[in-house]
Amino acid sequence: MKNLIIDAGNSRIKVFVFERDSIVFSFVSDENDFEEKIKNIFIEHEIFNTIVSSVGALTKKIAAILKNVSAVVWLNSQTKVPFINSYKTPITLGVDRIALMSAASFLFPNKNVLVIDAGTCITFDILSETNNYLGGAISLGLQMRFTALHNFTENLPLLTIDNFKNFIGDDTNSCIGSGVVQGAISEIDGVISEYKCRFSDLTVVLTGGDAYYLSKRLKNSIFANPNFLAEGLNSILTHNTQE
Numbered sequence: 198m199k200n201l202i203i204d205a206g207n208s209r210i211k212v213f214v215f216e217r218d219s220i221v222f223s224f225v226s227d228e229n230d231f232e233e234k235i236k237n238i239f240i241e242h243e244i245f246n247t248i249v250s251s252v253g254a255l256t257k258k259i260a261a262i263l264k265n266v267s268a269v270v271w272l273n274s275q276t277k278v279p280f281i282n283s284y285k286t287p288i289t290l291g292v293d294r295i296a297l298m299s300a301a302s303f304l305f306p307n308k309n310v311l312v313i314d315a316g317t318c319i320t321f322d323i324l325s326e327t328n329n330y331l332g333g334a335i336s337l338g339l340q341m342r343f344t345a346l347h348n349f350t351e352n353l354p355l356l357t358i359d360n361f362k363n364f365i366g367d368d369t370n371s372c373i374g375s376g377v378v379q380g381a382i383s384e385i386d387g388v389i390s391e392y393k394c395r396f397s398d399l400t401v402v403l404t405g406g407d408a409y410y411l412s413k414r415l416k417n418s419i420f421a422n423p424n425f426l427a428e429g430l431n432s433i434l435t436h437n438t439q440e
Contacts, residue, residue: 198245201238202430204296205251205259206317213424214242215431220424231255235262248272248434250292250426270437272296272430279303279436281329293426294322298330299436300429301402309396312425313385316405317341321388323396336384339407342377358410382414389417 199221202213210231214222222242224234238244248270249259263269270276272292280302284290293314301310301324314320315338322333337345339358347355356373364379366372393399403412404425412421422428 199242200431200434201235201242201244201247202427202434203235203247203249203251203259204293204426204430205249205255206253210255210259211427212238213427213431214238214244215427218428218431220427223424223427232258232262235259239266246270246434246438248430248437250296250430252292268438270434272433276433277437278433279328280324281327283329284332291320294320294333296426296429296433297404298322298324298429299432300425302328303432304425304428305400305402308400309398310400310402311389311392311396312402312404313389313419314405314426315339315381315385315403315407315411319381319385319405321392323392325396334388339377339381339410342381343373346373346377358407378414382411385411386416389415389419393417 200215202215204211209225209227211225212223212235213220226234246268247266250272251259272295274288274290278295278299280298297312297314301312307326309326310324312322317338319336319338320333323331325331343356346353353373356370358378360370361374361378362371364375366375389401401417401419402425403419403421404423408421408423412419
């Protein structure tokens with residue numbers, strides 16, 4: 198029995214095929230070529246259940262592709278999840294954060310787990326050892342910081358993480374690179390340290406597009422898992438289809 202996992206942002210889509218808890222196929226695509234690839238999955242794999250996490254303009258296209266598929270879970274704030282959600286405004290909680298907490302609950306039961314998602318934004322989310330999601334924080338991602346420096350000043354250029362080379366920048370570009378990257382690293386390390394003071398025996402997971410880049414530079418010990426969100430979506434799908 199295989200599960201189809203679709204994680205769609207505003208312009209990119211990540212698709213995974215799980216057999217039980219293992220990924221047997223995956224691809225990342227832009228909005229121009231994913232339709233045929235998804236259709237081929239149903240031809241090449243025996244898909245029993247499907248879950249869709251979509252936050253952007255691709256939702257209608259995905260719905261059109263899956264219109265004849267009977268068992269589809271569209272993740273939202275009303276979807277059953279394998280953890281206790283204590284967020285005060287659950288309807289505003291992003292589906293990506295819901296999926297991450299589901300992964301934490303499934304992969305690290307009875308543990309205090311801090312999940313850091315370093316993508317467009319950097320999010321921090323904490324699941325307690327009693328399987329209770331308490332909340333967290335939302336901060337700017339690396340590229341968003343570079344973009345803000347460019348957009349809200351007159352003369353600073355728009356750069357990327359490739360401009361970070363040394364802790365002490367010796368020209369404007371390298372100073373921006375150092376400020377953005379070192380600022381984010383110090384922020385993440387500081388937040389981890391604060392959580393460790395509040396939660397005993399804390400497990401820290403780093404995921405998202407910039408996870409690999411940041412994981413090599415953080416002082417704190419972490420688990421880097423680029424597929425953590427997909428594993429969370431698969432656990433939600435299993436949770437909803439086994440009941």
